[in-house]
Amino acid sequence: MFIGIDLGGTNIAVGLVDNTPSVIAQASRPTNAKRPYQEIIRDMAELCKEVTENAGYTMADIQGIGVGSPGTIDSTNGEIVYANNLDWHHVPLVKELKTYYPDIPMAVENDANAAAYGEYIVNGDNTESFLAITLGTGVGGGIVLDKKIYRGFNGAGGEIGHFTLVHNGEYCTCGKKGCWEAYASVTALIRQTEAAIKANPDSLMRKKAEENGSVSGRTAFEAAKEGDAAAQQVVDTYLEYVADGISSVINIFQPNVLVIGGGISREGDYMLKPIQQYIDKYTYCKDIPQTQLKIATLFNDAGIIGAALASAM
Amino acid sequence: MFIGIDLGGTNIAVGLVDNTPSVIAQASRPTNAKRPYQEIIRDMAELCKEVTENAGYTMADIQGIGVGSPGTIDSTNGEIVYANNLDWHHVPLVKELKTYYPDIPMAVENDANAAAYGEYIVNGDNTESFLAITLGTGVGGGIVLDKKIYRGFNGAGGEIGHFTLVHNGEYCTCGKKGCWEAYASVTALIRQTEAAIKANPDSLMRKKAEENGSVSGRTAFEAAKEGDAAAQQVVDTYLEYVADGISSVINIFQPNVLVIGGGISREGDYMLKPIQQYIDKYTYCKDIPQTQLKIATLFNDAGIIGAALASAM
Numbered sequence: 001m002f003i004g005i006d007l008g009g010t011n012i013a014v015g016l017v018d019n020t021p022s023v024i025a026q027a028s029r030p031t032n033a034k035r036p037y038q039e040i041i042r043d044m045a046e047l048c049k050e051v052t053e054n055a056g057y058t059m060a061d062i063q064g065i066g067v068g069s070p071g072t073i074d075s076t077n078g079e080i081v082y083a084n085n086l087d088w089h090h091v092p093l094v095k096e097l098k099t100y101y102p103d104i105p106m107a108v109e110n111d112a113n114a115a116a117y118g119e120y121i122v123n124g125d126n127t128e129s130f131l132a133i134t135l136g137t138g139v140g141g142g143i144v145l146d147k148k149i150y151r152g153f154n155g156a157g158g159e160i161g162h163f164t165l166v167h168n169g170e171y172c173t174c175g176k177k178g179c180w181e182a183y184a185s186v187t188a189l190i191r192q193t194e195a196a197i198k199a200n201p202d203s204l205m206r207k208k209a210e211e212n213g214s215v216s217g218r219t220a221f222e223a224a225k226e227g228d229a230a231a232q233q234v235v236d237t238y239l240e241y242v243a244d245g246i247s248s249v250i251n252i253f254q255p256n257v258l259v260i261g262g263g264i265s266r267e268g269d270y271m272l273k274p275i276q277q278y279i280d281k282y283t284y285c286k287d288i289p290q291t292q293l294k295i296a297t298l299f300n301d302a303g304i305i306g307a308a309l310a311s312a313m
Numbered sequence: 314m315f316i317g318i319d320l321g322g323t324n325i326a327v328g329l330v331d332n333t334p335s336v337i338a339q340a341s342r343p344t345n346a347k348r349p350y351q352e353i354i355r356d357m358a359e360l361c362k363e364v365t366e367n368a369g370y371t372m373a374d375i376q377g378i379g380v381g382s383p384g385t386i387d388s389t390n391g392e393i394v395y396a397n398n399l400d401w402h403h404v405p406l407v408k409e410l411k412t413y414y415p416d417i418p419m420a421v422e423n424d425a426n427a428a429a430y431g432e433y434i435v436n437g438d439n440t441e442s443f444l445a446i447t448l449g450t451g452v453g454g455g456i457v458l459d460k461k462i463y464r465g466f467n468g469a470g471g472e473i474g475h476f477t478l479v480h481n482g483e484y485c486t487c488g489k490k491g492c493w494e495a496y497a498s499v500t501a502l503i504r505q506t507e508a509a510i511k512a513n514p515d516s517l518m519r520k521k522a523e524e525n526g527s528v529s530g531r532t533a534f535e536a537a538k539e540g541d542a543a544a545q546q547v548v549d550t551y552l553e554y555v556a557d558g559i560s561s562v563i564n565i566f567q568p569n570v571l572v573i574g575g576g577i578s579r580e581g582d583y584m585l586k587p588i589q590q591y592i593d594k595y596t597y598c599k600d601i602p603q604t605q606l607k608i609a610t611l612f613n614d615a616g617i618i619g620a621a622l623a624s625a626m
Binding site: 082160251 | 456468471
């Protein structure tokens, strides 16, 4: 039995993870990020006990505790080097959490890396090279090579969403211009949908957005499925951005498996098929085995499961 | 003492490599690529003996033979899976070469990977994560992780030049559009220089090209150094393409060291400084140690030295 902790700017979510691996119990508290880090970590420790005992276990049953945190992580020293949305600099997270449970193995990972590791455990077929990308507010990613999370020499590696896809293109949150994230994230899809509604005021997308109260990542997909041509154009263009980025990282890594996650990936084959067609067309060398594309299966649990299992990596 | 073989579509170059590592003797023959592969490999074997004995050694002094070959390589089985410019399909190179020297350890690597490994040995400071990029006819690259060449699961990994930098941009030789290679190779620089000469017929670039007989990768650099504004614009734009690609692969890998090679890199600090400034400006996280950028030092010998040492990897 393992514990995974998803430390976010808004909430601390703690899950008890069995060997399936599945989250069998969960609890959360607000982060209240402005508190001293010692108080936040005390809440984490209390949540661990709570979630374990509520499920009928004791802390003696816990084989590892893993934390997924935003920001740049020094996993070797168990330290959060810098996390923007917590305003944490050089917080010795593992050392502090060890004061509560000194005998339990612990790990801290970047949250995107933890989620990628979770998908690897479940969908990576125990392979030597694996990529996960998450199409969400941004485009997150994680690289698992030789069954270990790849972090680069400074802990900041694996930012798959921040290579340039459109030189001198849209501004990205990272400060660069034209990153893949600025075209393939849900945020970007919403921007693309809004522009298409403005240019096509009669589009079904407008009605969908009004019903929903706002434009979302689903607006264009829903309208396209009902035959709206402008929406289909938005979906086609968006998926081409996604596919062009995926073919790019495949050319660099040639991983055994690449998993696509995030809310958009719930579209399943409706998104996977055109992406696969694009990759098949533009793949660098056709005479050799090709990367297997898969849709993520853990979704919201990936972070907790990945963090939990990273404590045993 | 090692032997490195650079197998090209035009020539077979064989070098004797000492422990420095330096190429201390060299010999070559035309490939005559249309011959049966057995004849080409017999020439390789004869050149090994020739270069060794001419330098006063015997084959008993040779600790390893490594071959750098274009194309997709199965290094585990010592096979050339597919090499376009040799028209080779599934050639059992190591097995065939072993018929001449059964007791010498052998390896075959993709030529760009071999060159990257050579630069790693000399300039990689024995680090855990290293990238080499070569700005030549194309943009080649190699990835060395955990002191081993990274090849992906099918041997075709490490094509750093073939991620998209300009979505729907210039056609690339690989069949995709807008690859980094299509903007940052010497071929691309020549195209960019030719376009600038056409738009600026009075530019010093025109005179330089006429003196030289044609536009080369040096034309714009030479004219820019003599104060030609149009040439400076070509150089600035080209180096921005180079730098944007380098910052992209840094965001993905965060390697300890990244080495820039190829003919253009002989410009040294004149090219490295603006690239470094670009990276410093757009780097993803400024609060952590940064990748060290270096200019390659092996140049033409990188392939032979890298192949030679890969036989002992």
